[in-house]
Amino acid sequence: MQIGPYSLRNNIFVAPMAGVTDRPFRQLCKQLGAGYAVSEMAASDPRLWASEKTSRRINHDGEMEPKAVQIAGADPAMLADCAKFNVDRGAQVIDINMGCPVKKVCQSWCGSALLQNETLVGRILDAVVNAVNVPVTLKFRTGWDRANKNALNIARMAEASGIAMLTLHGRTRADGYAGEAEYETIAAVKAAMSLPVVANGDITSPEKAAFVLRVTGADAVMIGRAAQGRPWIFREIDHFLRTGEHLPPPMIDEVRTLMNEHLQAHYAFYGEFMGLRTARKHIGWYVRDLSGGEEFRQRMNRLESCNEQLAAVDAFFESQLAYGKRLQYRLSEEKLAA
Secondary structure (H helix, E strand, C coil): CEECCEECCCCEEECCCCCCCCHHHHHHHHHCCCCEEEEEEEECCHHHCCCHHHHHHCCCCCCCCCCEEEEECCCHHHHHHHHHHHHHCCCCEEEEEECCCCHHHHCCCCHHHHHHCHHHHHHHHHHHHHHCCCCEEEEEECEEECCEECHHHHHHHHHHHCCCEEEEECCCCCCCCCCCCCCHHHHHHHHHCCCCEEEECCCCCHHHHHHHHHHHCCCEEEECHHHCCCCCHHHHHHHHHHHCCCCCCCEHHHHHHHHHHHHHHHHHHHCHHHHHHHHHHHHHHHHCCCCCHHHHHHHHCCCCCHHHHHHHHHHHHHHHHHHCCECCCCCCHHHHHC
C-alpha cells in the first residue's frame, strides 16, 4: 500500500475520530499493527490555529511516519493556507474532511455538507492539491442522502485534481452512523478509479474486513469505532488477512502494560486536569465488554487524581486474571458463577 512516496506496512488504517485519535492513541494503534493513522480534524480557520485544542490535534511530535493531518472547512483559500501551515510544521500527508456528519460541522457547510455543492468541492480539491507538495487525500461519504448519492462524481473530480487516495464511508450524511453501511457504492468507485480507495464503515472484525475487501475491491480498510477500547484489532485483522487464522485474545498482563503506557502518555499530552477526565472514556471502552466493567467504570469516573486512576485500572485488570490469563469478552454472570 502506497500513499505518494510513502510505503505503508499494511492496508489496515485508523479512522480519524474527533476526541479519540489524538497522538497517544494513534501511536498505540500503530504500535499494535495499524498501517496508517490520520489526526483528528483540524479547523482551517487561522484564528483557531493557536488554540490549545487545534495545537494538540496537529501535534505529531515523535509519531511514526507518515504523519497525516486532516483539515476541515468550506473556504478553498483558507483550506489551502491551512494545508501549507501544517506541512510547514511537519505534516507529510494532508487529508480533506468531507465525511463528518455531525450537525455543528455541517451547519457551517463543512464535512459531508460539502457534498451538496460539487462546484465548491472541485475548487477545494484544486486549491489544496496545488498549495502543497505532499500527497493530499480525501475522506468522504456516498452522498448527502439516499436519494442524492454522488460519490462517483466526487471521486472522478478528486482523481482529476490530483488527489492521492480516497477513503469512502459507506453511508450518506443523512444516515449519520445509523443503520448499516453499504459497500456497493465503494465497489463502484473503486471500479472506476485508478488511485487507491479505502473502505470505511462497520468494519468490526477480521472476517468483516476480509469480506469488505473482497466485495468492494478496495485497497485498504479503515477502522473507527471498533478500535475504541480494542486497539489490538489492527494486528488481529492483519494476522487474519495474511493467514486466515485468528489470533487469541491478548494476555491480560500485556493489556495492563499497554493501559499503563497509554494512560501515562495521555496524561503527559493533556496535563493532569484534562488528562484525568479525557482518559475516562478510553478506560470505559477498554472495560465495557469485560466482567464487572460497568461497575468499575462508574467507580473510576469518580476518582480525582491520575495516580488513583492508574492504580484502579491496574487493579481491575489484575482482577480479570481470576478468569484466565487472556481477556474474556462478554463473560456472562452465569459463566462466572459456574
